[in-house]
Every structure is written in structure tokens, then in C-alpha cells.
Amino acid sequence: MAAPTLAPAPARSDGLRVVRRDDQTSGFDATKISVAMTKAFLAVEGGEAGSSSRIHHLVEDLTDQVITALTRFPAAAVHVEQIQDQVELVLMRGGHHKIARSYVLYREERAKARESSAPAPRSPELQVTGPDDLRVPLDWARVETVVGEAVAGVEDVSAAPVLAEIRRTLYDGISTTELAQALEMAARTLVEREPNYSTVAARLLLDRLRGEALTFLGGETPDHSAMTAGYPAYFRTYLGRAVELGLVDPELELFDLDRLTAAIRPERDLDFGFLGLQTLYDRYFLHSGGTRFELPQAFFLRVAMGLALREIDREARAIEFYELLSSFDFMASTPTLFNSGTTRAQLSSCFLTTVDDDLDSIFRAYRNNALLAKYSGGLGNDWTPVRGLGAHIKGTNGESQGVVPFLKIASDTAVAVNQGGKRKGAACAYLETWHVDVEEFLDLRKNTGDDRRRTHDMNTANWVPDEFLRRVEADAEWTLFSPDEVPDLHDLYGAEFAQAYRAYEAKADRGEIRVFTRVRAVELWRRMLTMLFETGHPWITFKDPCNLRSPQQHAGVVHSSNLCTEITLNTSAGDEVAVCNLGSVNLLAHVTADGLDVEKLRRTVTTAVRMLDNVIDINFYTIPEARRSNLRHRPIGLGLMGFQDALFAQGIPLASEAAVEFADRSTEHLSHHAIAASSALAAERGRYASFDGSLWSQGILPIDSLRLLDAARDGDALDVDRSTTLDWDTLRAAVQRQGMRNSTVMAIAPTATISNICGVGQSIEPQFRNLFVKSNMSGDFTVINPHLVRSLKERGLWDEVMVADLKYFDGSLGDIDRVPADLKALYATAFEIEPRWLVEAASRRQKWIDQAQSLNLYLAAPSGRTLDELYRLAWHKGLKTTYYLRAQSATHVEKSTLRGTDGKLRGVPMAPDPVPEAPACRIEDPECEACQ
Structure with missing residues (x-):
């Protein structure tokens, strides 16, 4: 035809x-x-x-x-x-x-x-255009040398395909910048067929970075072997120039640089995957006018020196901290990496505020949000005290427009102050479920309706009391109030909240409450879940577990969580802005095929807790309320990442009792070592100021606080495993005797960015796909599960057809007949796993954690029933918070080509076709970069 x-x-x-x-x-x-x-x-x-x-x-x-x-x-x-x-x-x-x-x-x-x-390839006779527009012959010998260095020591890669790919992308007159990018792209196009080419691409990017940095500092472009010997001299030159440019604290030049530079490990520059190094290049390395002059080991040493500024033997501590960071055993949070050792060392990750019911407090909250976000802080705002729509305004004898118009301004502020131009500004607004504006609050992220009452750029979360869930399960009524008429509900929780709430309902029945609304609790619950499905918001977080298990009950009330739902610290309007300082242990680096390396984990956690505690004293505070709170309570949040990588290393499927047990035992060790490290720091440096009266002071550790929650729920609504394996009695005695340096020590954050740096999966997340393209502010990156590829190679199954099949089936093994059943179970993707397994594992972790965890839930086929069952299960299992709900549609990913363009196979979770009680709508694949 x-x-x-x-x-x-x-x-x-x-x-x-x-x-x-x-x-x-x-x-x-x-x-x-x-x-x-x-x-x-x-x-x-x-x-x-x-x-x-x-x-x-x-x-x-x-x-x-x-x-x-x-x-x-x-x-x-x-x-x-x-x-x-x-x-x-x-x-x-x-x-x-x-x-x-x-x-x-x-x-x-x-x-x-x-x-x-084809005949044997010949060297291309091409000209390269330099920055001065002068053309010179292409130095193909150097190209071969650089590529040869990049593939050296990397398994299952070779220079030939990279050089062949480079040849076909060159053209006469190519610029030096395009030539450098062509080298990296040549390796990136091969990542789909062999994940180790990601390391090759990273090394080629490193060569470009070295050239950029050394040229800026007045030197010649070295290869890696020459740079290894020249790193100490480079570091001195780099540090002097950074101080001269006003980018780094001059105090760093007073360290013993001979001692420090002798500890630099240049070979660790070669340990990055491409996504990790590109992320550092784009957003973390110091630059002047867009020219990067900070190499990876200089970056880690600068961060370590910044964290060691107040130590007695600061060189020894800086080397200790550097070893932990540069080995990827532990990684500090993004604000710490951005700012440690600089002239504006704002190192804290998360800030929680309460907004009071007056204009001074509201507009002070906007100002505080802007100042906190400027230096990379993520924000969680408690808006519950602000009176609701129709409430009386005594000063003007008018009626309130409610909390929603103020939330709109808060959303616009987060967009305007985009974290110093380094990444998107981000905030989350929390509202308790009894607030009369809660139904409008649920609609804030909708794309329809009055845009003046929408917050498209701000996250939202429900702050849900246990009493509401009891009403849902009993199919009882629920009453919505304006907080100006029920002011004490905001500060009450547990049995006291339930008693006061019922008393206010009785007052409403007697006509003594002006503004209130009655709804069926289950209907409001369904609407909460429907909006969560449609828009991804508001998230479901639980007020009572956060408070009843808080070590700081004597010091105040937890009124909200943070931007990523893992921080649970007390706040008060006008007095204290809660601050948390985060970092995460790379769990993959602490396991072998035989299980957890508990001694290495102990060493890592002990040093990491010290680093996080140092943040509190070094920190640059943009508002006095944050400084006051942080110095008084000294909270830190040590978390973990690479959880599923650790399971892959042990051959444990995520959807299994063994995985749940590993979540339990690994978090138990993390908790034990973190508490012991903070207590030891208290013996060395002194207890935190508000220790007396805390649960710690009463010998109640996080595992013990479960009984407080159980008692408040009358023993029939909490289903949590209570098993332990370590010596907790000795630790309790040490804590009571020595005290604690930090009011909280644990929180599992999303680690969206720092896990990329370390080359592991995010936080406690299941593998989204075994092959997909990850998109963030640094661009689009092909991601393929290296553990899967290794397993397939061992069984002789890794070939071009397998790559094509992975793309065709959206990174899933389920429909690929020649893959054995055990590998399908081990490498099942997020939407192939029953979400109850995620909740069970989270429940086991939560019993050990004094704060919370960022827990995303995945549903392949959401419905009203499955959503209801899942979130009730989370409540019964004692979770403090949940994070995003992610659902999918029939079309899961955009397919890349077999040879690959490295950038367009984008995995996007979507809502499915319409199902009962859950209309279909797109839900983006979110990444919280404000926490980490």
C-alpha cells in the first residue's frame, strides 16, 4: 500500500x-x-x-x-x-x-x-570551539583517557560503547561545554542496559567539574590520578577563595589544615552515581557566578568542619564527621549540607508554628514563614486557633471570613520565598477535624471553585483526634465548632479532650454555642478520604498518639506535624517555634547478606547524634522564637533511608513477615543506640533545659509510652506488637541517672534528595518501579534497580529483551513469564504490594520512635472501602501520622526508547478510572525536598 x-x-x-x-x-x-x-x-x-x-x-x-x-x-x-x-x-x-x-x-x-x-572506526577530524570562539582540533586522545579512567574498576562496563556513542553525537565546531556534556550523555544512554554506566556518567561529570573548579581557581584541568595527589593543595586554595568571596566562615581557615587535608579520601569522588553527583553539582556545591569550584570531598569536609566548630578537638571531630558523610553511612539533611560552614549557617530542617486568633499573630506568622523558608526550612503551621466562617468579631461587631483567606496568603508566601532560590518553598497547614471550616479546608487543593479560596501551592493536613475516629466507628454524629467559642479544645487531647468536647456539644444543644454544625462522622470521614484521593490532600495525621506518646507533655502540646509529617514537637503562639534538626542513616551500608551489622550501626548512630546536637548550638536562627525553643528543648530527628535496599541485600521481600520483623529489629537498634548516645552526651555536656518532668525523667522510653496510648483508648483500639530484644532496663536507668541531651532523638523523614546523593532508595519507601525516570529540580534521570539487575545477571536473564519487557510492563516483573516467582516477589513494585504490609512495618517502627515517620501509602485500585480500611488500620496500629496517598491508572509510565534518551520515561502515579466513592483525578508523584 x-x-x-x-x-x-x-x-x-x-x-x-x-x-x-x-x-x-x-x-x-x-x-x-x-x-x-x-x-x-x-x-x-x-x-x-x-x-x-x-x-x-x-x-x-x-x-x-x-x-x-x-x-x-x-x-x-x-x-x-x-x-x-x-x-x-x-x-x-x-x-x-x-x-x-x-x-x-x-x-x-x-x-x-x-x-x-563497518570498517574500523577512525578518530574524527573535528574542530572544537572554545569560550573565546577559537577553534582547535578535537583532542581525541584525551577523550579516550577520560573515558578510560571513568570505566576503570567498574564491573560490566567498557569504554568502547561510550566512545562509539560519543562519536555519533559530535559535530564540527562543537563547543567545549557541549563536548563535556556529550561525554556524560553518552554514558547516560547506556544506563538502561547496564546500571553501572551511571557510575561512569558520574565520573565524566566529575571530570567536567574538576575542569570548571580548577580553571576558576587558576589551575590546570587534571585527570583523577593527578587530582588525587593535588587534593590537599586544591582544598587550601578553594577554602581561601571561598572565604574571600564571603561564602564560607573565615573561622574555617583557623583549623589545622595540614591535619585535615591529610584525611581527605580522593577516591571517594568515584563512588557517586550520576543522579547523586548531578544533584550536588546543581544545588549544593559552592559557586561564584554559576561556576562551581567546590569538589565533592571539599564539600563534605566543609560541612564536617562547620559542624565541628564548637568541639574541643575540632580537627579530630571534623575528620570523624567527614568519614561518616563521605562514606555515605550517614547524611545530614539538605539545609545542613547547604549551609554548614558558611556565613549563614541555618542548618535546621523543619519549623512548626501555631497561629493565634488575631491579626498580629497571623501576619507575624507570614513574616516568620518567609524568614524561616529563606534559608531552606520546611514549615508546618497550626491554624486551628483562627476563628471560623461566621464567627463574631467583637472589635468590629462583624462576622469572620474564616481561616481560608488567610491560608491563601500563606500559600502565596511560600511560593514567593523559594528557599533562597535553591528549591521550591514549601509549607503545610494543619487544621483539627472539629474546626467549623474543615469542610472548606478539605477543598483547598481542588482545581475547581473560587480560586480565592484555593491554595494550589501549599500542602494541607487533617489533625484528627481519637474521639472523631471513635465516632466514625460508631456511626455517630460529629459537631464542628469555631475555636473562639471552644478555646480549650486546641490544647486538650485524650480523655480530657473527649470530656470537654462532649460538654461543648451539650452546650450547643442548649443554645449556648453560636456557631456550630452537626454532621455524620462517617460522612465527613468519607469526604476526607475522597479529597485525599482526588487531590492528594489533606493528609491524615492523628493528634492523640502524637501527644500521648510525646516525651514533652509537661512542656506543651503538639498541635501539628511539619511539612512531611515526621516531626511532632510542641508549639505555642508567640512564644516558641519548634525546630528539628535532621539526618539519616543509610541502612544499606549497615547490612550484609546475614543481617544487620549492629556494631557498625552503633558507631554510626553515636557520631550522627553528636553531629545533630552540634547543629543546635551552631545554628543561625532567623527568628528569636526558634532559637528560644531549640536551645530549651534541643530536639533532633535521626532517621533512616535505603530500607528496601537493605531488604534486597538480604533477599527479603517487602510484603513478608520477615520484612516486618526486620523493620522492628532494625528500628529497635537505631532507637537504643540513639537514646544511649543522647544520654551519654547529657553526661558530657549537660541535660536539655526542660528535661525535668519529661517522660524521659520518669524512665518512660518511647517503647513504654505505648501503654499511655493504650490506656487512653480503653485497651480496645490499639493493635501494636510489643516485643523487644535488647536490654532496655539498663538504658532506662542510665537515662534517669544521666538525663538526655535532646528532648527527641528520632524521626524518619522522606530523604528525597539525600538518598539520591547516597545512591539508595528514599527513606522507608518501596521501590516505585524497577525502571523509570526520576524528575526533580536537577532534571530527568533514568533509574533502574541495580539489585534487580544483579539478580537477573546471576540467573542469566539480563539482556536487551528484558530491558524492552521492563519498559513495556512499566518496570514490573509480574507479567514477564521467564522471571522466576521468587524474584517477582522480591522485586515487587509499590503498587504490587498490599499496603497493609507498609502499615504493619510502620507500626513496628513507630513503637520505637519518639517522633513520627513520613509514610506514603500506595493503592493499585482505590475505592471508598479500601481507603476506609487502610486508614482505620493505620489508626489501630498506633501510627502518629501518614503522608501522601499514591494511586495509579491504567497507563503508568511514559516509555523511553530501548537505546534511551535518558530523560523521558517518567513514572507518574495517577488515580484510576472512576470507582465508587472516589472520583478519578491525577495525583502527582511528590517529593518533599524541604525536609531532606
């Missing part, structure tokens, strides 16, 4: 050049794409493809998508195979899987045919 006549392609590709396989360039001709796709449709589908008119319009649209993608390429020329990559990509995105898969196999056959008949 002849191809139909095609309309001219859009003119947006004017000026684009195509690099052919013989390294010659020619003008871009979009009609070739249209003709090729038309032939593909006719060849695969034959007469089923429909009329010529249908094919014409379909191919025209697909061709336009290809051209749009090509015009986003940074270079002025694209290789013919890059064009073919994009053709495959748009075919897969459009759901034309059979055609795309056939095209993949056809390209592979043609590539093998060319390789068998």
Missing part, C-alpha cells in the same frame, strides 16, 4: 542539523519521520490500521511531538539515532506498543548489520 500524501511538518525545526552515521551533517527533514512512521503503521497493522485519512492525522500529530522533543535538545545538531529514539518514545507514549516494539527490534538488527560490515 502506498503511503498517503503528507502535509508539511511544522517549521519549528528550522536551523536544526542532523549528524549522519558518517559524521557528516545535513539539514533536518521532518517528512522522513512522517514517511517512516506511516510505513510502520501499515506494516504492523496492515488493513486494521484504518483509513489513510486516520493514519495521516495520527502520523502528523506524532511527528509534531517528535519535532517538539528534538527542539529541546541543547545542541544545534542531533544524531540520526537520537531522532529514531524520539520516534520510539512518542509511539510508546501514544500507546502504539506493537509498532514501537517492532521498531526496536528492527533497529537492533540494523545496528548489528552495520557493526558486522
Whole structure:
């Protein structure tokens, strides 16, 4: 069948050049794409493809998508195979899987045919354009040297495919910047077939970084071997220049630099994956005018020195801290990495505030949010005290517009102050479930309705008392109040809250309450879950467990959590802004195939707790309320990341009793060592100021506080395993005798960014997909599960067809017949795991943690019933908070090509087709970068 006549392609590709396989360039001709796709449709589908008119319009649209993608390429020329990559990509995105898969196999056959008949490659005789516009011959020998260094010592990679990929992307007149990027991209395109090329790409990026840094500092561009010997001299020059530019605290130059530089481990520059190093390059390394001059080991040492400023033997402590950071055994949170050792050392991660019911407090809250967000803090705001819609305003004898208009301003403030230009500003508003504005609060993230009463850029969370869940389970009524008429409910929890709440209901029945509304508790609960499904907000967090198990009950009330739902600290309007200082242990670095390395974990946790405690005294506080609170209570939040990586290393499926047991035992050890470390610091440095009267002072550790929650629920609503394996009696006695340096010591944050740096999975998250593209502020990155690839290699199953199948089945093994059942269970992805397993594991962790954990829940097929059962289970299992609900649709990911463009296989959790009690709507794949 002849191809139909095609309309001219859009003119947006004017000026684009195509690099052919013989390294010659020619003008871009979009009609070739249209003709090729038309032939593909006719060849695969034959007469089923429909009329010529249908094919014409379909191919025209697909061709336009290809051209749009090509015009986003940074270079002025694209290789013919890059064009073919994009053709495959748009075919897969459009759901034309059979055609795309056939095209993949056809390209592979043609590539093998060319390789068998092609003459030996020759060095390209090309010119490179420098920054001064002067052209010089391409130094191919140096390219080969750099690539050779990059692949050295890395398993299952070689220089040949990287060099071949580079050859086909070069063109005459390429700039030096484009040449450096071409080296990295050449390795990135191979990551899908071999994850270790991520390390190769990182080393090629490192070469570019070295050139950028050393040129800026007045030196020559060294290779890695030369840099190894020159690192101490470079560090001195770098530090002096950073101080001169006003970027680093001059106090760092007073350290014994000979002692410190002798401890630098240059070989650790080679340990990064590409995503980790690119993230550091884009957002963490010091720069001047956009030129980075801070190399990885200088970065880690600068952070370590900043954290050791107040130590007695600060060189020894700086080396100890540097070892922990540079080995990836532990990583401090993003604000600490951004700012440690700088002239504005704001190192804290999270800030919690309470907003009182007057304009002074409200507008002070906006100001505080701006100042706290400027230096990378994540915000959690308690808005419950602000009176509701229709409440009386005594000063004007008018009626209140409620809390929602004020939340709109808070949302706009978070957008305006985008964390010093380094990342998106972020805040979360909390409201208790009895607030009369709660129904409007549920709608804040909707895309419909009055936009003046929407907060599209601010997170929201329900602060749910136990009494409400009891009413839900009893199918009883629930009363909504305005806080100006029931002011003490805000500060009450447990039995006292329930008693006062019922008394206010009686007053409402007698006509003594002006503003109130009655609803069925279960109907409000369903609406909460429906909005959570539709918009991803508000999250469900539980007020009573957060307070009843808080070590600081004597010092105040926990009125909210933070931006990522793992911090549970007391706040008060106008007096104290709660602050938490975060960092996370890399659990993968502390396990072997035989289980947890408890002695290494003890050493890591002991040093990490000291580092986090140091943050409190070094910290640059932007508002006095934060300084007052932090110095009085000294809270820290030690968490973990790489949980599922640790399971992979042991061969334990996440959906198993063994995984739940590992969550229990690993967190028990983390808790024991963290509490012991803080108590030892108290003996060395003194107790935190508000220790007396705390649960710690009464010998009640986090595991013991479960009985307080159990008693408040009358023993029939808490289903938590109470098993222990360590010597907790001795630790209790030590805590009572020595005290604690920190009022809280544990919190499991999302680790969205620092886990990328360390090359492990986020926090306690299940693997989202075994192959997908991760998108963040640094760009799009192909992510493939290296543990899976290793297992498939061991069984002789890793090949091009497996890569194609992983893409076709959205990174899931379930439908790939030749994969054994045990590997399918071990590498099951987030939506293939029953979410109850996530809740069970979280329950086991929560019993050991004095704060909370950022727990995302995944549902493959949400419905009103499954949502209800899941969140009630979370409550019964004693969880303090939950985080995002993630759901999916029939189309899970955009497929990348087999050869890959490294950047467009984007995994996006979506809501499914409509189900009862849960309308369908897109839910983005969120990443909290404000915490970590």
C-alpha cells in the first residue's frame, strides 16, 4: 500500500542539523519521520490500521511531538539515532506498543548489520570551539583517557560503547561545554542496559567539574590520578577563595589544615552515581557566578568542619564527621549540607508554628514563614486557633471570613520565598477535624471553585483526634465548632479532650454555642478520604498518639506535624517555634547478606547524634522564637533511608513477615543506640533545659509510652506488637541517672534528595518501579534497580529483551513469564504490594520512635472501602501520622526508547478510572525536598 500524501511538518525545526552515521551533517527533514512512521503503521497493522485519512492525522500529530522533543535538545545538531529514539518514545507514549516494539527490534538488527560490515572506526577530524570562539582540533586522545579512567574498576562496563556513542553525537565546531556534556550523555544512554554506566556518567561529570573548579581557581584541568595527589593543595586554595568571596566562615581557615587535608579520601569522588553527583553539582556545591569550584570531598569536609566548630578537638571531630558523610553511612539533611560552614549557617530542617486568633499573630506568622523558608526550612503551621466562617468579631461587631483567606496568603508566601532560590518553598497547614471550616479546608487543593479560596501551592493536613475516629466507628454524629467559642479544645487531647468536647456539644444543644454544625462522622470521614484521593490532600495525621506518646507533655502540646509529617514537637503562639534538626542513616551500608551489622550501626548512630546536637548550638536562627525553643528543648530527628535496599541485600521481600520483623529489629537498634548516645552526651555536656518532668525523667522510653496510648483508648483500639530484644532496663536507668541531651532523638523523614546523593532508595519507601525516570529540580534521570539487575545477571536473564519487557510492563516483573516467582516477589513494585504490609512495618517502627515517620501509602485500585480500611488500620496500629496517598491508572509510565534518551520515561502515579466513592483525578508523584 502506498503511503498517503503528507502535509508539511511544522517549521519549528528550522536551523536544526542532523549528524549522519558518517559524521557528516545535513539539514533536518521532518517528512522522513512522517514517511517512516506511516510505513510502520501499515506494516504492523496492515488493513486494521484504518483509513489513510486516520493514519495521516495520527502520523502528523506524532511527528509534531517528535519535532517538539528534538527542539529541546541543547545542541544545534542531533544524531540520526537520537531522532529514531524520539520516534520510539512518542509511539510508546501514544500507546502504539506493537509498532514501537517492532521498531526496536528492527533497529537492533540494523545496528548489528552495520557493526558486522563497518570498517574500523577512525578518530574524527573535528574542530572544537572554545569560550573565546577559537577553534582547535578535537583532542581525541584525551577523550579516550577520560573515558578510560571513568570505566576503570567498574564491573560490566567498557569504554568502547561510550566512545562509539560519543562519536555519533559530535559535530564540527562543537563547543567545549557541549563536548563535556556529550561525554556524560553518552554514558547516560547506556544506563538502561547496564546500571553501572551511571557510575561512569558520574565520573565524566566529575571530570567536567574538576575542569570548571580548577580553571576558576587558576589551575590546570587534571585527570583523577593527578587530582588525587593535588587534593590537599586544591582544598587550601578553594577554602581561601571561598572565604574571600564571603561564602564560607573565615573561622574555617583557623583549623589545622595540614591535619585535615591529610584525611581527605580522593577516591571517594568515584563512588557517586550520576543522579547523586548531578544533584550536588546543581544545588549544593559552592559557586561564584554559576561556576562551581567546590569538589565533592571539599564539600563534605566543609560541612564536617562547620559542624565541628564548637568541639574541643575540632580537627579530630571534623575528620570523624567527614568519614561518616563521605562514606555515605550517614547524611545530614539538605539545609545542613547547604549551609554548614558558611556565613549563614541555618542548618535546621523543619519549623512548626501555631497561629493565634488575631491579626498580629497571623501576619507575624507570614513574616516568620518567609524568614524561616529563606534559608531552606520546611514549615508546618497550626491554624486551628483562627476563628471560623461566621464567627463574631467583637472589635468590629462583624462576622469572620474564616481561616481560608488567610491560608491563601500563606500559600502565596511560600511560593514567593523559594528557599533562597535553591528549591521550591514549601509549607503545610494543619487544621483539627472539629474546626467549623474543615469542610472548606478539605477543598483547598481542588482545581475547581473560587480560586480565592484555593491554595494550589501549599500542602494541607487533617489533625484528627481519637474521639472523631471513635465516632466514625460508631456511626455517630460529629459537631464542628469555631475555636473562639471552644478555646480549650486546641490544647486538650485524650480523655480530657473527649470530656470537654462532649460538654461543648451539650452546650450547643442548649443554645449556648453560636456557631456550630452537626454532621455524620462517617460522612465527613468519607469526604476526607475522597479529597485525599482526588487531590492528594489533606493528609491524615492523628493528634492523640502524637501527644500521648510525646516525651514533652509537661512542656506543651503538639498541635501539628511539619511539612512531611515526621516531626511532632510542641508549639505555642508567640512564644516558641519548634525546630528539628535532621539526618539519616543509610541502612544499606549497615547490612550484609546475614543481617544487620549492629556494631557498625552503633558507631554510626553515636557520631550522627553528636553531629545533630552540634547543629543546635551552631545554628543561625532567623527568628528569636526558634532559637528560644531549640536551645530549651534541643530536639533532633535521626532517621533512616535505603530500607528496601537493605531488604534486597538480604533477599527479603517487602510484603513478608520477615520484612516486618526486620523493620522492628532494625528500628529497635537505631532507637537504643540513639537514646544511649543522647544520654551519654547529657553526661558530657549537660541535660536539655526542660528535661525535668519529661517522660524521659520518669524512665518512660518511647517503647513504654505505648501503654499511655493504650490506656487512653480503653485497651480496645490499639493493635501494636510489643516485643523487644535488647536490654532496655539498663538504658532506662542510665537515662534517669544521666538525663538526655535532646528532648527527641528520632524521626524518619522522606530523604528525597539525600538518598539520591547516597545512591539508595528514599527513606522507608518501596521501590516505585524497577525502571523509570526520576524528575526533580536537577532534571530527568533514568533509574533502574541495580539489585534487580544483579539478580537477573546471576540467573542469566539480563539482556536487551528484558530491558524492552521492563519498559513495556512499566518496570514490573509480574507479567514477564521467564522471571522466576521468587524474584517477582522480591522485586515487587509499590503498587504490587498490599499496603497493609507498609502499615504493619510502620507500626513496628513507630513503637520505637519518639517522633513520627513520613509514610506514603500506595493503592493499585482505590475505592471508598479500601481507603476506609487502610486508614482505620493505620489508626489501630498506633501510627502518629501518614503522608501522601499514591494511586495509579491504567497507563503508568511514559516509555523511553530501548537505546534511551535518558530523560523521558517518567513514572507518574495517577488515580484510576472512576470507582465508587472516589472520583478519578491525577495525583502527582511528590517529593518533599524541604525536609531532606
